[in-house]
Amino acid sequence: MMAVNKDARSLQVVGFNEHGDETHRYKQVSFPKAPYKGIALVIAFLQAMDYIRGDDATHTVDILDENGELCDAYFVNDKGVEALDIVLDLEPEV
Numbered sequence: 001m002m003a004v005n006k007d008a009r010s011l012q013v014v015g016f017n018e019h020g021d022e023t024h025r026y027k028q029v030s031f032p033k034a035p036y037k038g039i040a041l042v043i044a045f046l047q048a049m050d051y052i053r054g055d056d057a058t059h060t061v062d063i064l065d066e067n068g069e070l071c072d073a074y075f076v077n078d079k080g081v082e083a084l085d086i087v088l089d090l091e092p093e094v
Helices: 035-048 078-088
Strands: 010-016 022-025 059-064 070-076
Touching (some): 010 078, 035 070, 035 078, 059 078
16 A cells, blocks of 8 residues: 655645646545545545556645645546546535
8 A cells, every 4th residue: 555645734626737737637536534534445446446647647636734845645546537537526626
């Protein structure tokens, strides 16, 4: 199982194109009662379902600290983002 950074306070899904350029992002998601545990559960789910990928990744799940600074990132494929959207009801950032 992958270790999640202990500073994790929220996550944000970010899409990118084949050149690595950011194309879109979703609003940050947090778990107010247990931020680290919530994020660790999401990452464990993505890993168990084999959605954390390098070869066909289309998005990153950025792990942010309490200041909104990036402290880790996981590359995920489209199926992983679809699953997160169902579970977390991802909202596009405008």
